[in-house]
Structures are given as C-alpha cells and as structure tokens.
Amino acid sequence: MKGLSIIPVVLLSVCVLAPSGCDKKKESAAKATPTATPTASEADWCAEHGVPESICTRCNPKLIAEFKQKGDWCKEHNLPESQCIECNPDLKEKFEAMKPKSGK
Ligand SMILES: [Zn+2]
Numbered sequence: 001m002k003g004l005s006i007i008p009v010v011l012l013s014v015c016v017l018a019p020s021g022c023d024k025k026k027e028s029a030a031k032a033t034p035t036a037t038p039t040a041s042e043a044d045w046c047a048e049h050g051v052p053e054s055i056c057t058r059c060n061p062k063l064i065a066e067f068k069q070k071g072d073w074c075k076e077h078n079l080p081e082s083q084c085i086e087c088n089p090d091l092k093e094k095f096e097a098m099k100p101k102s103g104k
C-alpha cells in the first residue's frame with residue numbers, strides 16, 4: 001500500500017515539471033483533426049497507377065530500394081506488397097478510398 005500511494009505524486013510532479021504542462025490543449029486539437037479516412041492530396045496522387053504519387057514505385061523507381069529494405073516487396077509483380085492488388089485484392093478498396101474525390 002505504501003508503494004502505491006507514491007504513484008499519484010510522481011504523475012503530478014511529471015505534469016508540473018514538463019515544459020508544456022499537461023498538454024491538454026494539444027490533445028484536444030489532435031482529436032478535432034479528422035483522421036477517419038486519410039485521403040491523399042490531389043497533388044500527391046498517381047491516377048495512372050491508382051496509388052499516392054509519393055509511394056508510386058513505377059513513377060519513382062528510387063523508392064523501390066526503400067520498400068525492398070523494409071521487406072515490403074512482391075517480386076512476382078514488381079510492386080511493393082502493400083501496393084500489390086494482384087496479391088492483395090483488398091488493397092483495391094483501400095486505395096479507392098484514399099483517392100482524391102475531386103480528381104478526375
Ligand atoms: Zn505512378
């Protein structure tokens with residue numbers, strides 16, 4: 001029992017000592033930001049390949065090494081596994097949801 005009673009004191013002092021206080025403002029701001037469906041920005045969308053331009057290995061071959069390093073690579077289709085709709089048909093829906101709605 002004696003040990004447990006120390007915990008609230010420690011938490012309180014961490015709160016007081018932290019430079020930004022309890023960060024309650026920051027927390028509520030983060031909650032206000034809509035995070036439900038992350039939609040790619042129109043500028044960052046490869047309509048040709050149906051993925052965000054920033055991760056399109058077919059447009060940016062430089063990215064290939066990075067995906068391979070992460071072990072996220074489908075040798076069969078020459079695509080990151082996380083973008084390979086052939087191997088992961090569920091991804092089609094995911095990228096469809098990310099697609100900028102106002103785009104053509
Ligand atoms: Zn592309």
Ligand SMILES: [Zn+2]
Pocket residue numbers: 074076077084086087088
């Ligand atoms: Zn594949």
